[in-house]
Amino acid sequence: MNIWLVMLFGGLITFGMRFSLIFLFGRLKVPETMRRALHYVPPAVLSAIIFPELFLREGTLDLSMENFRLLAGLAAVLIAWFSRNTLVTIIAGMAVLFLLQFFL
Amino acid sequence: MMKEQAKFFWAGIRSEVPLLIGVFPFGMIYGALALNAGLTASAAQAMSSIVFAGSAQFVTAQLLRESAPGFVIVLTVAIVNLRHVLYSASLAPYLAPLSTRWKTLLAYLLTDEAYAPTILKYEREGATPQAHWFLLGAGLALWGTWQGSTALGIFLGTAIPESWSLDFALPLTFIAMVVPVLKGRPYVAATFSAGATALAAHSLPYKLGLILAALVGITVGTYLEKKGE
Structure with missing residues (x-):
């Protein structure tokens, strides 16, 4: 697979969506259901990436205490909830993973 | 001018x-x-x-x-x-x-x-x-x-x-993006339904489980919001 081709198509689609209704003004309207659905895109797409990263180890579900990524991830959820800060969440989550790997 | x-x-x-x-x-x-x-x-x-x-x-x-x-x-x-x-x-x-x-x-x-x-x-x-x-x-x-x-x-x-397991910073970044938008039941439901689908469907070829999970999450969230009105 060519990474440049993927970027080119990704870029074209992104530009196309930014350009779409500026260009088609007055000729096309965003349906109400889509407007509503868009709010759920970030939680849906991102958790579809997060969950396998945390819960799966080599393709199988691992809910044990040895799954350090799951533990560090859950800690990061709490940190994100209280800090509401991206950078703090990343640094603290990395620190938790590091400590778990180091001491256990 | x-x-x-x-x-x-x-x-x-x-x-x-x-x-x-x-x-x-x-x-x-x-x-x-x-x-x-x-x-x-x-x-x-x-x-x-x-x-x-x-x-x-x-x-x-x-x-x-x-x-x-x-x-x-x-x-x-x-x-x-x-x-x-x-x-x-x-x-x-x-x-x-x-x-x-x-x-x-x-x-x-x-x-x-x-x-x-x-x-x-x-x-x-x-x-x-x-x-x-x-x-x-x-x-x-x-x-x-x-x-x-x-x-x-x-x-x-x-x-x-x-x-340093820097690759773990990616899911952490996503966690930091998702958690603050979880303001209400439809959002939480979208998150967990998408996450559960991603786990259940992760062995689908071409990472299609990701697309399926995203669509399930978006549908569940939208449906619950509509129902809740």
């Missing part, structure tokens, strides 16, 4: 400054993680101007690391960036009098961070003939910062040793 344009342009840049403080470390993290995900330095840098959309670039880096096929990556980028259609719709009436060349340039610069101050400005002051210079200022300020912070991240990323 010139003075009016310059005034809007600088106001656009100034409105962007507080946002840039948050964008800069984000761009650095992207640069470092893109390298870690296996992109070359030139590809990682080029993505910041070709795609020019933070969360989509993070998702692309993650999926490349998982060796997802190209069409799944492009499809995911499309879903992640779908919100730009809304920004496009909301600015369209104000930009309608402009030439296609202006519309093209401003559409390219239309990110979350450029949209937010611009729409507030328009809603406060209405459309004036030179007001689009505000969006140009905000957009270019963000563009320059994004390219610069990506470059710095790529530069620093090469110095980070493999043993």
